[in-house]
Amino acid sequence: MLEIKPIFHALCRSKVGAILLLIQIAITTAIVSNAAFIIQDRVAFLNQETGYPEQDLFMFNVMTFGKDIDLSQQFELDETMLRALPGVVNAAQSSSIPLSGSGSASSFNLKPAPQESKSIRSSYIFIDEHGLDTYGVKLIAGRNFTEDEVTITNSPTERTTNVTVVTEALANELFPKGDGLGKTIYFGDLPLQIIGITAPMKGPWLKDSHPNNVALIPYIQGKTYAQFAVRTKPGQRAAVMKQIETAMLNNYNKRVINNINGLDQLKDEYVAADKLMMRMLIVLITILVLVTALGIFGLTLFNISKRTKQIGTRRALGARKSAIINYFLVENAMICCVGLLLGIIAALLLGQLLMQHFSIAALPPSYIAGTAIMVFVMSLLAVFGPAKRAANISPSIATRTI
Incomplete structure (x- = not known):
């Protein structure tokens, strides 16, 4: 049984951490989906066919005095x-x-x-x-x-x-x-x-x-x-x-010969800024995903430390380890779903702004869906370790006093 109602009430009693986490998930979803689309667009731009045998062509300048x-x-x-x-x-x-x-x-x-x-x-x-x-x-x-x-x-x-x-x-x-x-x-x-x-x-x-x-x-x-x-x-x-x-x-x-460069080298110099932007976006995505995963991991550990005695009591009353794990997975999924909903809305708004101000094509829904699935799976993986640790708490914890 998923026990959604008691999980929801537990979140309401400790809502600051949950709100911060869902905001983080929303921001990650909005930025990553748009950044991934821009990266794909830049990759297509950089790999487009030019119509020239670039590796066999070179150019040079002549200054005659x-x-x-x-x-x-x-x-x-x-x-x-x-x-x-x-x-x-x-x-x-x-x-x-x-x-x-x-x-x-x-x-x-x-x-x-x-x-x-x-x-x-x-x-x-x-x-x-x-x-x-x-x-x-x-x-x-x-x-x-x-x-x-x-x-x-x-x-x-x-x-x-x-x-x-x-x-x-x-x-x-x-x-x-x-x-x-x-x-x-x-x-x-x-x-x-x-x-x-x-x-x-x-x-x-x-x-x-x-x-x-x-x-x-x-x-x-x-x-x-x-x-x-x-x-x-x-x-x-x-x-x-x-x-x-x-x-x-x-x-x-009576002249100077300079700038002897291959056509592929000239092209690389021309698109250097696009390559730099693409690499920066990849780094940004990686950092955002890691920070979000660490945030989920940290919040789950914090909740476990706060609920150690409660978890021990449930274990003493016969709760299985799988039930404890499911509890934290469902709790995280609830936070994540709300964050993803806000993130999808934010991704669409951000895509519209990029389209208006930077002439970028409209963000395809597939990128938003793909990012949402990736963030959801990542959040479950991030919470699984701490949840498994919580499931190993001994029932004897419930009988201890401070």
Whole structure:
């Protein structure tokens, strides 16, 4: 028999500890359920497919201070040299680096500015016909740029190109019927015909609202600051990276080569804050669960010390050890159920606040249910040891005097 009524009256006579414990359980349930959901969301974010062979790609920067060369021609020579290095699959000058957290973005429209029309925001990369192969991205429709379609210039205002290759995500947002191939979109007032559509690839910002929207534009401008992307054969990236600075300076020495990093390393730097937050939340969850378990353990021990003579009397009257254990398990379950009810309400409210202020998705009920079950089981396990100790109290305790 569960003896719920006498257990309830006993709790009412010593309600401070019970109230503190149920508040602790409620707080744990609310925070752990939301933290677990955020952790799962961050894990999915960190493990998402980017569309690149990250382990085979690396990037580097070139700062040119020499004034005795044509920059655009020099970069063409550099690309040719890089592609000839042993272990290199392809190389290209790239105006932005994917996954790095730094790049360019703009609105792409169905009509030239300033006319009103459908507008979709997308990142864009100025690159030549080697760009797709360098990044290891596959075409799913249409074709790549030809060499004749690439504008190579030293002037920042000369943009004579009129074609682009876009990701499937961008094409489908601009043309929901799936007929974007061959259509013309506008980059400001510059018309660009979509000649190719690529498989999914991420832009510079994984945290962007449209990370899959990327447009590749065949345009190379010679600037004193430039970025290069290089794809190597599997397992040969480290060896090629060691040669880059020497090879580039041998090609032209009035410049500085720096920030030679793998694409996966750039991505890790970009998401470092997310990894730190995830680890902190894991620590927070662990501490909360341990503190709650210790609170239950401590309260049960306190109740046993207060009721030692009462327990001894029950044992003297014939109560079995299992009855003593059940008493404390039911008492704890009653406190836990009230705490979980308050915790579920608090979890929903906290989830709403996070959704409003931090643009986090709504907390799924499964996370609340899972957390509630975990806390309930943990509370029973925490009380079982002290309850078993109480069951071993000798009946002779009831006959002792102080």
